[in-house]
Amino acid sequence: MTFKNLFNLDISKSIINHFWQYIEKDMDIYSIDSKSPSSLLETIINSNKGIKHTKALKLLSVIIIGQEVGLRTLRNILNLNGKKNDYWYRLIKELKDLNFPKDCKYQSITEINKSIRNFMPLKLKYYQ
Structure with a gap:
């Protein structure tokens, strides 16, 4: 790569977009406004048709506690660091599958x- 190519606009755009997408895909839980848990619960139920209320409440608690202490600490609190951590990965998948406006x-x-x-x-x- 030459010095001239280093400051190429298209290359710069693609690098910034690549890293922003990488950051953004794991940031969804932190970018949700959860100041009002009741309105967030309502948003979860209204934006995800057919979601069961128990699942909505479970994911609401993960969002709120995850924002407060972080997902790694939440995982430690739930003691899901052992070999049987399928529950944790299933929980994170459910969280990523949520639709938000x-x-x-x-x-x-x-x-x-x-x-x-x-x-x-x-x-x-x-x-x-």
Whole structure:
């Protein structure tokens, strides 16, 4: 790779998009606005047709506790680090399969997505 190619716009865009997608796929639980657990539960039920209420409550608790202490700590609390951790992986898969409307995410995450998509500098008014 030459120095000129290092600063190629297309290469830069693809690198930024690649790493943002890598970060974003594991960030969904942290980007959900959970200030009001009751409205989050309502969103989970309304956005995922046919979901059972027990499953919705289970996933709501994973989201809230996971945001508070982190998923690794939650896994330790549940003592799911042993060889039989199929439950943990099933739980994470159920969490990733949840549908959420776009407006359920924090505004800053939406702004970062828009900025990366348009390849423009990010300006958040709270930090200016």
